[in-house]
Amino acid sequence: MTTSLVKDAAGMDKVVLREPLGATAQVHLYGGQVTSWKNERGEELLFLSSKAIFKPPKAIRGGIPVCFPQFSNLGTLEQHGFARNRVWAIDTDPPPILNSSGSGSCSSNKNSTVDLILKSSEDAWPHSFEVRMRVTLKRGGDLAQTIRVRNTNTDNKSFSFTIALHTYFSVSDINEVRIEGLETLEYMDNLQQRKRFTEQGDSITFDGEVDKVYLGAPTKIAIVDHEKKRTIVVKKEGFPDAVVWNPWDKKAKAMSDFGDDEYLHMVCVEPAVIETPITLKPGEEWRGRQELSAVPSSYCSGQLDPGKVLQGK
Structure with missing residues (x-):
């Protein structure tokens, strides 16, 4: 297991995680953002737009x-907050992941891990805070993120926040994908001024733009990709809600950092805290986690029943 700090083509710092069977992940310090997760065959499991802009202050698309x-964009801050377009630092407490020789690499016989931290700045938000995130590529290729938010105010003031890990998954064809695990749940439809509805289908399929916040979502959600014969399982802790998003054709064409037809090859399934914001008093900390795994299965292959995946069988 190795961890290394390198420059991307645009000169931005990123950490590359590797595990012995060949799986890799990349984490840009800009945004503290995972920008790649590949399995042992080198297949990309996350979506990154071909038009993504790797230059501040624009957030990386994907x-x-x-x-x-x-x-x-319901609050007073910029769309989706500021953490995604700030430069995070390597966290030295816990102990640094990168070695002291300056080469920026180290090895582990278990997992490949990087710890990042984002601290408050006066121009961003009138509160003192620390956001710590550990990104781990596990032996076998699963990807885990643990994120912690701490109130470090010294003026006895609490603050509230909402949060999401806005995960873009790569899919073969959105028309051939279904989402399992959110059936019968209440959701807020962002395309209808957050009106509330109850999911009626036995799974979520796509034939147009979708932007929904599912409330009280389960700890496991499955993304079944028939054509790729693959199921990605999202396991979450500390995030009560889940967002499902695909912009479809008109909105895709309106985004300068998104290809016109790329909506066909992505779907966002995001662990989130949206309906009820988290409130922290000084010294208090919130913690959330997601773990992503990919298993060879589909409706066509018959190798796996997604229902059993969701039940942990």
């Missing part, structure tokens, strides 16, 4: 942006 301290 991968796993961190939406904090605001999801959406």
